Amino acid sequence: VAEKRVTLDDVARLAGVSRATASRAISGAGPVSESVRQRVAQIANEIGFSPNQAARALASSRAHAVALVIPEPNSLVFGDPFLGGLITGVFEVFHDTDYQLVLVIMRPDEAPIKAGRFLQASYVDGAIVVSHHSHNRPELAEEQQPIPMVYVGRPWHMKTTMFVDVDNVRGGQLATQRLIDRGARQIACIAGPADMTPVCDRVEGWQAALKQAGLEPGPLAHGEFTRHGGAEAMTKLLAMSDSIDAVFAQSDLMAAGAIEVLQAGGYSVGDDLLIISMDDSEVARTTMPRLSSVTNPAAELAYRASRMLLRVIDDNVLPVDIRPEMLEPKLVLRESA
Amino acid sequence: VAEKRVTLDDVARLAGVSRATASRAISGAGPVSESVRQRVAQIANEIGFSPNQAARALASSRAHAVALVIPEPNSLVFGDPFLGGLITGVFEVFHDTDYQLVLVIMRPDEAPIKAGRFLQASYVDGAIVVSHHSHNRPELAEEQQPIPMVYVGRPWHMKTTMFVDVDNVRGGQLATQRLIDRGARQIACIAGPADMTPVCDRVEGWQAALKQAGLEPGPLAHGEFTRHGGAEAMTKLLAMSDSIDAVFAQSDLMAAGAIEVLQAGGYSVGDDLLIISMDDSEVARTTMPRLSSVTNPAAELAYRASRMLLRVIDDNVLPVDIRPEMLEPKLVLRESA
């Protein structure tokens, strides 16, 4: 377990070249003759050399790693299909690069200092931040950090243009309009936490669609982006009004929770009462009835965010030259509405 | 974005002490007078110093990071409740330590070299490996790596004692016995990939219970540990025999897939045909009917594995002095069997 590590010196000595040359040959930077490159590669392989990342990072002042920061509790991270798709997508992109992806999950009860310091510690060359709430985590603001940061979901303070998002206002409109088209008159909304921009935007879209149709805004309830949060919100809504005929839920998981409550209450979902959600994840296809849903393209957002970050840290594009990217949501119809 | 980094030298100078003293004060190692410690801390905080991890790692030859290695495709990782619970649990433990957890997801199509080199690159001080298949990934064998490795799930080659697992043979028995007790006579098994020890163990338990009850072994079908894998396996089983009256599915997700197939085929699950699974995750509580399931305590396994690793890398316990830990599975009854 404790054999002496093989270093670049060993490779250089055995290959009969200087350490500098061996370094160039292995890192692929700088000019090296083809014969030397091959010999060095051969030897490195034989003796099982792998460059010490710490030394490399120290000397080059590049960590060859990026962080994916999620300021949410663990259980939420691994239960939510949107976050799952996002994480998967980001991993997918960085698998094909030289960067190691480090998943940083911040608990709400955790001192801001830990993640803040992490980002400042030359541990990573850049970061992607998702699910950003407003009030907490000031250390996640771009101007606080020495490394480039890309946000998934429009940040509250628009000092940065480095973000990707789906057009959530439009998403809320699309969903609500569908309910209106199906003849619903009192349309409620199950929203996520009120301190996230996507949540506010979707509420705005919901209100806009209702207004345009000349309908009164229905009741609104906020909750966590979980099955349980959706169930609780639905319970609240039923207590607020007894004439709801449709619900716009802001995530598939919340809709699934709401459906359970509705069915327990004797409603026939998709019939007495319509429901439509947002995400269009796997979950939308496994509820009964299956959910009509507005897309929230996790994989595409992940791809765009990753590319955006790589443009800055790899291709030296300046952050000020980056334009935000906005994706169009689409309506996917199934049995629930 | 590009201000000069503040280093330990800056702190030392401003505090009027040597770099060595500043280092001791900040890392908390070695003797420092209380007054100096406070002054240094104060200054460090004022000028926003955070130690460069690369330099620290290089000098101390400790990365202050550990890896959680999962040799499965992304989609499987973020869809499976057992893996989700495991990851969550491991994060939970390391949140409270000084170690940064790095999640390493290996794709099947990925060159072994990438992960292997990663583990050798002094990137991490230890690793936890889960979901280990037999044929692939020789680089995940402990003797191949210079760092301590703990396995979740008994490894194929028993050269190491550093593993934690649930008693899968017992789990298979418990599940199958329940079906027998309910009066089932032809009991099929939906198993995970045949190259994983937990899968083989559960099959063994299934067979043992049947044999002891004097029943013929029912049909067996392998598949991926996914909803889809379970559905496919169930389809195969139905083609193999038309008198199955119960199924032991090796994961909740597989059982959920199987249920869909059965219901589409007109079976009344929990009535005509009993089904029982293993994991006892959230999924078991959201299928219709809800699943009877044998526990596979992800959080507890995560906790034990993490502690085991910490004993070796933090408390200098020798790997040879580590005993494997085996958890007892329990039967949880619901409507499906």
Place this chain on the structure above:
DNA sequence: TTGTAGGCGTTATCAG
């Protein structure tokens, strides 16, 4: 308790 000095394994800047 504190300071001095050497080294951790690479990369990068120069000459040659």
Place this chain on the structure above:
DNA sequence: CTGATAACGCCTACAA
């Protein structure tokens, strides 16, 4: 194209 040589920022005996 190659080889010295100096960083990179911190830790850690060792000596004071």
